[in-house]
Amino acid sequence: MTRYPTNETSLTQETVPFPIVIHKSTMQQAVLPHHHQFYELSFYVEGSALDVVNGQLIRSSRGTVVCKLPHRIHETRIMEGRPYTKFSLMFDMDILLESGIEYALKRYFYNDPGSRHPAFIQLSDTESGLMERLFDELFDEYQSDRLFRQAYIRSKLVEILIGIARSQGGVRGLDARGVPVKPPVPVSTPNTAMQGNKITQVLQYINSHFLTDMSLGSLSEQFDASTPYLSKMIKKITGMTFTEYLHELRMEMACSLLISTRMSILDVSGESGYSSFKTFSRVFLRKKGMPPSKYRSKYADPGHDPGSVSS
Structure with missing residues (x-):
């Protein structure tokens, strides 16, 4: 948090x-x-x-x-x-x-x-x-x-x-009846508010790339900040270690895939950013209190047909 x-x-x-x-x-x-x-x-x-x-x-x-x-x-x-x-x-x-x-x-x-x-x-x-x-x-x-x-x-x-x-x-640009409306305009300019706060930039990057391989060391090089500093600030801002925060984001993705697709649990593991199925299973059990298969059987919609997603 x-x-x-x-x-x-x-x-x-x-x-x-x-x-x-x-x-x-x-x-x-x-x-x-x-x-x-x-x-x-x-x-x-x-x-x-x-x-x-x-x-x-x-x-x-x-x-x-x-x-x-x-x-x-x-x-x-x-x-x-x-x-x-x-x-x-x-x-x-x-x-x-x-x-x-x-x-x-x-x-x-x-x-x-x-x-x-x-x-x-x-x-x-x-x-x-x-x-x-x-x-x-x-x-x-x-x-x-x-x-x-x-x-x-x-x-x-x-x-x-x-x-x-x-x-x-x-x-x-249309409402539910097909009538044109004027939407708010996203401003396509550099995010100047974020640029002044390096740790916020780091968290922004993690939030956008949490499915890719990353480490404190790679983030340290990319953002020109020491590893101890990043570790300390991530913990201070999120209340979690870097690894815990990464797991938190990946678990949300995994849960979504489990209940909304027929992907195998092994494929869900890979799509959620885990190269090790053993790590995925261990983290899932610790965070959700049940294995992925039980989570799917408990929450998945039995009538849902994911269509293009293969099992």
Whole structure:
């Protein structure tokens, strides 16, 4: 877990019974770069800001949904001192696996971290109104102690995720009805905010290349920093050693492949960045409390046909 400012230091089903948190806030200050182990959605209601997600700069305004996968460095910058109002919804994706019905949603949002799912989605005016209503209802229920509160919250989370998924045409310049919308503009300029912080650059690189062979030594040479310094700073910022952090990222990929494809467990091991199947099996058992085969049988959708992915 990052040592950058954050409150939800551990938001998983292993640490809390019902891992979901929602805030609604009006702010006029920046949010410093940080990352965490849970999924986060930000939905802008009013105002505007600049969001940086994994190095991509996004101009966020009303109707912008910013998607932040676990362990992806992100921050929020203010624009000309103007306030912005947004919902911040944080949750463990495994909350969707409890009923089994929502398995496909987890696969959709979380199957290929960093490449398949966009960092932001711009909703149309109509979609924004509907989404604001859903977030308001979820926020109201979250603050209550009503009967069947958890079931209601989960149902609203599913509605929100389905609404976002159905609006994916907005990323291509169209809303769900095919009507053109104006998306926020990612600024294709060098990531100057990251350039001033070498360790953030290193973490950014790890987040983007965790499936490749890497070591503290190779990172030390690439970023012209001593190995002890990198080791110390990675531990300070993430709360994990370099090796633990690398395993954390690779395990998320492995779990996604196990539940969403028919790939053999040996192939999942290789696709998750492990050259040694023995190491993969040992780390998986330690982190998930069960072998990969049991994880797959417990969480995989029996009706899912992965199609082009061979067994």
